[in-house]
Every structure is written in C-alpha cells, then in structure tokens.
Amino acid sequence: MIFSNLKINDNEQIYIQIKNYISDMISKGLLPDNSKLPSTRELSQILDVSRNSIVLAYEELKSDGLIYSISGKGTFASSKNSHSTTSWSIDWNIMENKYSKIANELDIIKSEVPWRSDLISFKSISPNGELFDMEELKKSFLNRISLEGHKLLNYGYAQGYKPLIDYLLTYMNKKSVDTSNKDILITNGFTEGLDIILSSFTNPGDYIICENPTHNTAIKIMKALGLNIIGVDINKNGLDFNMLEDKLKIHKNKIKFSYVTPSYHNPTGVVMSPENRYKFYNLMKKFNIAIIEDGFNEELLYSSSHIFPICSLDKSSNGVIYIGSFSKILFPGLRIGWILGDKNVVDRLESVKRCKNIHVSFLDQGILYDYLYNGGFEKYVKKIRKFYGDKFNFAMECVDKYIPTEYILGDGGLHIFLKLKNINTRELLNKCLEKKVIFMPGDIFYLDSKGYDTLRLGFSRLSFNDIEKGIKIIGESIKELVY
Template structure:
C-alpha cells in the first residue's frame, strides 16, 4: 500500500493526498474503523511534507471519510463506504431499447456522429466557425475584469430567465439601429441561436405543423424542425434569394404554420437577399398571414454594399417576425449567447419554457459579452475580422473560378461559398476521392429539404490557411474533372 502515489504539478499536494486516501477507502483497501497511518509515517511513505498530510487528514474529516480520536490518531469513518457496491442492488439494463423516438431521431440526424473523422494534416473546408487567431483576447480579459470588479458576486449567483438586463438593454438599442420598431417587442437571451430556435419551435409545434423555408437551408434548422415534427416545404433559391414565384405558388396551394428564413449570408448558399426581394417576400407573408422565424445568422459579416435591414425591420410595427440573433459566427462561439427578439406576449411564454429548460443563460458569458460590446470592441474586432475574411473570400472565389468546373457558384461574403455542379454529378463520390488526397468539404445534400442537392457542396474558408485554400481547391477541381471524365 501507498506505493502507487504519484504527484501531479499545479494542484495542491494535500488535496492529492486526500484524494488518494479516499480512493483507498472507497476501494475497501482501508476499512471503516481501521486506524490510518500516523501523519509522520504517511509523510515518509508518500514523500510529502507532514503539513500536507495533516491538511489531508483534516480534509478527509471535513468530507466525512475519517475521524480523530484525541491522543490516538485518525480512523476511517465507519460508514464511509457502507453503501458502496452492494452486490445485490447491482443490475444492468438495455438503455438503447429504452430510447424513445425523439432520442433515436436526434442521434440519426446528428451529423457530427455521421461526419468524416479527418486525419491530422487534412485540409478541411467543413468548418464555418470563426478563425480563432483573430480573437482579441486582451479585450475579453478586460471585459471580464471590468465586469467582475463592478458586480462579481452578483454575476456568480442566479440571474433571470429572460437574461442579463444590461445586455438586453444593449441589444434593444442594437436592433433599433438596424431599423427594428421595438415597441411591443421584447428580448429573451438564450444559449446561442440553437436554443432560441428550439424554444420557439417548442412553443409552436402541434405535432403536425408545417413550415416553409429556403431550399437548401441550414442543416441544424432542418434537424430541429424534424425533431419537432414539422413537415418541411423548401422553396428553391435564385441568385438574390428565395424564388418569390415558387413561394407564392406554394403559399397558395398549401397551408403553413410559419416560415423559417435566412435572409443574409444564407447557409449554405451565402446569398444575401436583396432589399427589393425582402419587401416582396414580406408582402407575400402579410397576404398569407404567415409568421416568419428570421435567422439573423452572420448579418454582421457584410464586406461591401449598403446595410440591408433585417426582415423584422421590414415588418415595421407588426409583430409577425420572430428574430433569432447571435454573435457566434461573428464573435466567440465559445460564449453561448444568442437572443430571440419578438412580440412581448410571445417572449412571455418563451421565458417560461427557457426557465424549465436551463433556468437562465450563463450570467458570466452574458456580462462579458455586454462589457465587451459596451467598451466598443465589436466595431474594432469586426473591422479586423471583415478585412481578413474578405481577403480569404476573394482568394477562395478566385481559386474556385480557376480550378472548379462548377455550374453555379454563390456566396456574397460570410465565411463560406456554395458550389453547384452539373445535375448527375455526385459530391459524396467527390468527397471520398478528395479525402484520399487529404481534402474534405461538406457535401451539400444535408442542406436540402427534399433529399436532393447531391451535386452541390459547401466550402467553409474561415479556418483554412491561404496556401491550403489554393492547394485544396486545386485538388477538388482536378478530382471533379477526372470524375466527370
């Protein structure tokens, strides 16, 4: 005994001794009522200071694993492992068989569990997460320290389900500056876009709800719509956004509970819907009385051209648009903060669902984000990030033009481009062939609502080095030509 004790760096020694002794007690190597070695003995056996042993024994007592008899020493607590490993209450069951349809579907639609595990050194165009080397860590640290010094205790205790008040107030203004009429509207802070979308769907789904959306569209949205039992109708995209003629036809023929739309830097096509189309779209939605769930995805990553107001601004004083915002792709995805901006009566209900789901979003994340924004860092960061992404965007665009035998190519900015090959071409076959050469991308079929899109792919360039962009796209292009014969 006591020979397998090994110290690790950085963690207090007395805690390591305490943990080690606990393990012996739990395993039954030290029995309830048994006398522990004296602090002097154990100090020699474990080769640590006697003070550490004394502190460890005190810790064991604090945790109820030992007790002291005055003048005699320390003993293992009688009941410390009394209820552990009682053989006759140990049984096993088949959890997989217990999983309901929701759990099975969530697993089935989980593309992270179906994705390719790329070897190190693979050139990967699959990510549309930000380039972390752009992060301005010093400003994040400053925001944390600023906020902690103002109200650290408050930040670490319970907050409100609706969110951290200063952040909500900031976002109200922020959305006003995008042209949103905030009267009668309210904001709920969520754990990113995904939780916001999930909560909205939780409140609206009826078991046989139907939704209309762009085709292709954001695959996480497709997943969550399916998990909530929505019947999905996808409308084809044109170069400047959703096809309004097809949309009107679908609206006139079917009945829909809501629409889900990504008007800016649409995922996966990268298209920004034109202002005229936004107006036309919203008129149609008003005519057919279809509420819109607007995904504000990447709205901030505009490289050029005029500001384009979100759909919720187009709706003016109306309450028919539910806007989902997030800085995840623009700022820091690790901070899980998004928001739902909508009619205040709807937010009232969503707040109760949020409380039942996760009580509230991390106050620390919210307050760091708030202070970072208040300090004026978003503007500085965006200037730097947009310049860098624009450069990469133009490089990727040029490489696609130089190397890839595409039919159409889209992407007005953001962090990705979308490539469409001739009908009949299969990007899954292309992917397998490219993987063998150390290059991967996202096959486009996962973005389609109708099982099509086998001839498309998405190229995320935000985290790929310049030389890898060139090299990777050249390989994709060459391989595609070979496959085309």
C-alpha cells in the same frame, strides 16, 4: 451513517453481526472499493460495543479479503473480492423515443468525416479564433467582476442580463427595427432560440415553410419536433418566389411559420436583396404566416452598407420573431444569442426558457456586454470584414480557376456554395479524403433528394495557401471522376 441500520441483538455474537453487516454492505456496493471504514475505536463508540468485537470483525473480514489496512492511514473496503449481484440490462433501443432517434440520425458530428489536424478542412464556418481581441476580452472580464463581483456567479434571470438586453434593443434599433413593443430573451445561441420558439408555438404535424437547402441544425430541430417541412428552392437566382407562391396557395391555412435566413444564408451564402425581403414579408403577411428570421452573420457584408433585417419591416406589428447571435463571427464558445419579438411572445418564451435551463450564464453575458459596450465589437468587425473579405474573394478566384461548376453561390460571409455538373459530391468527398482534403457535402442541407451534386466550402480558418491547395485538389479529383 452507514452503520445507522445495524441493530445489535442478543441472539448472535456481536463481532459476527458486525462482520456480516459490513460484508453485506460491500457485496451490495454500498461500501465502494477503497472507501475508508471507521477505526476500531470510532466504530466501537458509534455502535456502543466493545472495541474487541470490532477488532475481531475486522480480522475476519481481512481474512476473507473484504477489507485491508494501511499503516498510518486506516482500514478500507475491498469490494473487488465480493460477489456482485446479477447483472441488469435495460434495452435502451426500445426505450428511445422518436425525438432522440431523429436527433441521432441527423447528427452530422457522428455521421460525417471528422476533422483531423492533417487534413485541409473546408467543413467549418466558425470564426478564426486568432482574430479575437483577447486583451480587450480580459479587460471586460476584470471590469465586470470588479463592478459586480459575486452577483455574476449566482443565479440570474431567465430573460437575461438587463444591461445586455438594453444594449441589444438599442443595437436592433440602429438596424431600423421598431423595438417599442418588442422585448429580448437571451438564449444559448441560435440553436436554443429556434428550439424554444418551435417548442412553444408548434405541435407535431404542424407545417413550416423554409428555404431548400437550409441550415442543417434547423432541419434537425424541425424534424425532431415532428413538423411537416415545406421547402422552397434556392437556385442561382436566389429564392424561387414562383415556387414560394405556389406552395403558399397549395398549403393555404396550414402553414404556421416560415423560417428564413436573408443574410449569408447557410449553406448558400446568398444575401436576399432589399426588394425580395419586402416581397417575402408581404407574402407572409398576406397569408398570415409568422416569420422566424435567422439573423445569421449580418455584420459581414463586404461590398456595401448593411441591409435591413426583415423584422425592420414589421414596425409596430408582431409578425416577425428575430433570432440573433454573434457566434459565427465572435466568441462562439460563450454561446450567447437572443430572440427579439413581441413582448407577449417573449414573456411566454421566458417561462419556457426557465423550464429548460433557468438562464444563460450571467458571467458570460456580463463579459460580452462589457466588451460590446466599450466598443470592442465595432473595432473587431472592421478588422474581420477586410480579413474575411480578402479570403472570400481569393476562394472565389480559386474555385473559378480550378473547379468546373454549374454555378457558384455566395455574396460574402465565411463560405461559398457550389453546384457541380452531374458529380456526386459523396463520391468526390471520398476521393478528396484520400488526398487529405474534406468539405461539407450539400445533401445534408436539403429537405429532399436534391443536393447530391452540391457542396459547401468554409474557408474562415484556412490559410490562403491551404485554400488554394485544397480547392486545386478538389478540382483535380472532379476530373478524375469524370475521366
């Protein structure tokens, strides 16, 4: 095909024409370095010319250093000796749009201290992979493949894998959610779920109200979409409802959504009480503000039975969209989450999902469904509640023993949140880093200048020994800053 444009004329010797054509192809980069050329016999047949013409052309090109031959293997291009065209440089800084700039500016993977194997890191709130039941997962993989074979490896449906959707509808129904007028869209984790909802139902300049502090990824998505974010403080008593009501009155008729994480709120770890869930729902209903509920780590309640999600209060109404995911406790690498909402809402979101990335891997969905359906998740949750519960209690004891705080927040889950007494946690982080301990400074979770004296400690992947050692070092570093 590379010689389809070579037209032999009668005005110039044939071998010269062939030589010049190949030379031009190499100089333009159309014959990359080390790419194989046809043999002299093959090329003579392709061009319908004498083989001698091809031999002469190749010899000329070899003498110019543009091709080379290897005995028994063939003839190859050597573009490193050709003269390249002038360089081309686009100023991507000028090309970059506001969305990309905000995403890069708020990318904590790039801006925060990275994990290293020699550090005691309290940054992560990911599950401990050693607790995953790999044998059960292997069984689920083999079972789904044997039952459905190539179907799981082909294109799927944007809404998701039907057996998994049906399972999750039943799962939510067991949480007292009325699913009769609801449907589910499977997403690539929480992040895509929130992005799809906000991309579908907001415009730049719209208002959204949420807790302050809140999930850093949620802040990034909301800011990248150009939303005006109204923060409501979380303090030692939880969400400040007086502030919430004031903000609702001030911005009446402007707020399109509220975003709330009632269970194991990230970063504070606070679990909203049943009474406050009821109060929050009715306030949003009164002001006609749709709720996006982040069902973060609901299954990890250590001390009592499960608290109903806010969407269970919505009954046959359509005011709450729920985003669920197992990612923070089970197989985060599968990146499977779901949106539960009114059927009309999910129908619209399905089209947006199809526009963005067609569908979530059906292989991953099939494996997860099999694992859930066969009871693997229930056994796993019983095990991790005890494991993480013990770590949570131990971490709280260590903080109480070693770190002077204004107050501590956390009702369980995989992290706790500390407010210190006039200590800049950025300065504290630098001092702790010298002693090979890192944590997540709290300011990244705030919508304003607050949070300079807060930090989040994730303990899920640390040993008991490292939890105590790391917390003790943080406490010692605080004393050094004070004195």
